[in-house]
Amino acid sequence: MKVVQISDTHFSPSKAHFNGNWEPVRRWIETVRPDVVVHTGDLTIDGADQDEDISFSMSLLQELDVPVLLVPGNHDVGHMPGSLQPIDDLRLERWRRLAGPDRFAKDLGNWRLIGLNSLLIGSGHAEESEQVDWLVEMLEGRNGRRVAIFGHKPLFVDDPAEGDTGYWGAGPAVRQQLLELFAAHDVALYASGHLHWAWQGEIGATKLVWAPPTSFIIDTLEREMPGERLVGGVVHHLADGVTSEIVAVDGTTAHILDHVIDEVYPRHATKVVVEAAQ
Numbered sequence: 001m002k003v004v005q006i007s008d009t010h011f012s013p014s015k016a017h018f019n020g021n022w023e024p025v026r027r028w029i030e031t032v033r034p035d036v037v038v039h040t041g042d043l044t045i046d047g048a049d050q051d052e053d054i055s056f057s058m059s060l061l062q063e064l065d066v067p068v069l070l071v072p073g074n075h076d077v078g079h080m081p082g083s084l085q086p087i088d089d090l091r092l093e094r095w096r097r098l099a100g101p102d103r104f105a106k107d108l109g110n111w112r113l114i115g116l117n118s119l120l121i122g123s124g125h126a127e128e129s130e131q132v133d134w135l136v137e138m139l140e141g142r143n144g145r146r147v148a149i150f151g152h153k154p155l156f157v158d159d160p161a162e163g164d165t166g167y168w169g170a171g172p173a174v175r176q177q178l179l180e181l182f183a184a185h186d187v188a189l190y191a192s193g194h195l196h197w198a199w200q201g202e203i204g205a206t207k208l209v210w211a212p213p214t215s216f217i218i219d220t221l222e223r224e225m226p227g228e229r230l231v232g233g234v235v236h237h238l239a240d241g242v243t244s245e246i247v248a249v250d251g252t253t254a255h256i257l258d259h260v261i262d263e264v265y266p267r268h269a270t271k272v273v274v275e276a277a278q
């Protein structure tokens with residue numbers, strides 16, 4: 001079975017900077033002919049506050065002639081408590097109304113694909129523990145199938161034993177909880193986005209993949225991370241095991257966030273400056 005993973009498309013009708021990469025990505029998906037496409041979030045620029053960003057982005061995804069599964073990113077449903085746009089009931093309701101459920105489980109052949117709303121993980125939101133209970137149920141009920149899990153945020157950035165990376169990864173306690181679940185249930189793949197870096201590795205028997213964005217890379221605004229900066233997607237081949245090809249898609253432009261952040265995320269740019277001054 002072939003799964004194409006795309007991530008961090010960051011579409012918007014009003015901030016159209018990255019929309020132009022959709023056509024080459026769509027054509028590439030047509031060429032690959034996957035069984036399913038999984039979008040691992042940051043579908044939008046500002047779906048966390050704008051209905052139109054989600055509606056517009058969904059209309060682009062609906063141009064695909066293969067089934068699409070998706071989970072939200074921080075720009076779609078908000079992020080940590082205390083951030084500029086914390087995840088809350090209003091934002092979750094908007095996503096569900098305009099994009100559909102914020103998690104999924106889908107059986108295809110001998111595989112169970114699971115999508116998690118990774119913004120709930122560590123959020124303290126009332127639905128956080130409910131999602132963990134659901135995940136356990138989906139893992140325990142896999143009935144011999146192999147499992148591939150998709151979410152927006154990675155479990156860690158540099159080291160599975162690292163401390164809390166805040167914005168970037170999962171906190172140590174929830175990370176440990178998830179890694180124990182993955183090991184106990186023979187999870188073959190955890191694939192994420194969010195970092196705008198492309199990388200693959202493994203922990204125990206679980207392969208880890210960071211999909212590249214289809215939108216922008218980051219130059220000096222953030223620190224260097226493992227892997228490489230590129231714009232494209234991933235083809236996961238799920239058979240007895242998993243092989244994943246990270247692909248720089250022909251015809252796309254690797255926009256650089258540093259050049260456009262004041263237009264695309266002016267409030268975030270202000271916050272970075274304010275935090276740097278503190």
Ligand SMILES: [Fe+2]
Nearest residue numbers: 008042073194
């Ligand atoms: Fe992103």
Ligand SMILES: [Fe+2]
Nearest residue numbers: 042073074194
């Ligand atoms: Fe993100």
